[in-house]
Amino acid sequence: MRLASHSVVVxxxxxxxxxxxxxxxxxxxxxxxxxxxxTAD
Numbered sequence: 307m308r309l310a311s312h313s314v315v316v317x318x319x320x321x322x323x324x325x326x327x328x329x330x331x332x333x334x335x336x337x338x339x340x341x342x343x344x345t346a347d
Contacts, residue, residue, distance in 0.1 A: 310329065311329060312329060313326075313327070313329045313330040313333045314326065314327045314329070314330055315330045315342070317345075320345075321345045322344060322345055323339065323342050323343065323344065324339070325339060326339045330342075
């Protein structure tokens with residue numbers, strides 16, 4: 307996932323975000339996965 311050039315956000319079956327690669331963080335304008343928010347909503 308770290309080396310993927312495309313945006314990757316990983317969440318569990320309830321929609322809680324627990325991982326993202328650098329492309330996803332850049333796309334969403336954040337520096338850390340925690341800044342994406344707790345859920346995909």
